[in-house]
Amino acid sequence: MTLTPQALERAHAILAQADAKLEKLKDIEPYLIDLSLRENPVGSNLGQTLADKLAILPKLREFGFRHISLGTLDYAMPDELEVDDDFMVHLRDHGIDMSGCFAFTAMGIQSVDGTFTPDPSQLKLRAYGVPNTVHEISITRAGRDGQYDLDTLRRSLPASIDWLRTNILGDDGNPPRILVNIVDGCDAFAECPEVTCSILDLLAGQPIEGVSFEDDRGTFLPFQVGAYVAVARSLLPPPMKLLVHIHAGAGFENASVIEALLNGADGIWGGLPKRAAIVGHASLGELIANLARVGNRHVQDYRLDQLLPLATGLQELDDLAPVPDDLPVLGHNAYRLTLSSFRQIPGRFMDLDPRSIGGAYRCRVCPVVSDPAVIAGRLAEVTRRPASDFPEETTRQMIRLMRRDLRAGVRTAYDEPSQLLALLARAEQA
Structure with missing residues (x-):
């Protein structure tokens, strides 16, 4: 069969689509909120102490993170404080810089008569002096779980944002940066797209930094996440930020993040290591490494030479155990060669030499294949x-x-x- 010029032209057109996606990934300046002080210890068998957190925070800043979550304040039983509370109080009482820092809060409730009751997490945010927040809501019936109905959500969300802007002093005396996180975002798009779009349309008119949504069980396929991001982006034009947070329930997480970025997301929030609330998540460490792989110039703003030792060191601190050997990108065996032809070569298209992220090649003998x-x-x-x-x-x-x-x-x-x-x-x- 003879290869026709038309067939070759079609092939080049298809390949050009892939090249265009690579160029987009090269150019994007990712908006990242680091959650190594919360996301990673949530999935740990041990958690973090106050001393641990005080040691971690300067390492995150030194690595280059400009947006750091100090912890979560919208947890169950707010009267029983957590280490996150102690940490934020310590930072406040010792005058430690919290610029660029966030804490997670829940929405306050406005009654039909207009009376607004802030959530306990909002009051703590004010008391602790944290300048910014990721403000969480749910849309689906299961996500709301009887806490509020949709009318209350629509009424309370603008009032809650207004309360934050009135009561929280942001960075350098500015209003606080507020990102509204839809905890059940993927479920909401799948179950009630009209309602979800109406909430996004409401948020588009609010004075907030942006919106985030989650695949909190990690069960949605990458093309679904990409479609949900594209819909959200169509309703939330720039400069409003759009972020995602993807768990690793079914193993799609990093592919889902790439699809999200290609469809208009600005970035993600998560921990630097892989450890997360369930079996893992699309971590900042993996995303930064993968953006470096495609030649993204903005990740050079981070201490890439410290990526691997910092990410693995944080996970080892949380678990008091080694990082799983066969974890891609960050695992011990990720850069142990079993066959010479598997070596990733500096400068070769789509390769990421481990030395560029603070690692090194080593060797592992497998009797069937090692040369x-x-x-x-x-x-x-x-x-x-x-x-x-x-x-x-x-x-x-x-x-x-x-x-x-x-x-x-x-x-x-x-x-x-x-x-x-x-x-x-x-x-x-x-």
């Missing part, structure tokens, strides 16, 4: 001798022995130092 260069690299790690000390004749013999062992029904973890050295000795004696 001589990987085996020599792992031997160098174990023995602290140069890889050149292990000639290809020896490493190839090690491959032969691993294959023979498996064919004989012998399964051995050759990556373990003692087993690797024993295999080396066998190869040298052969």
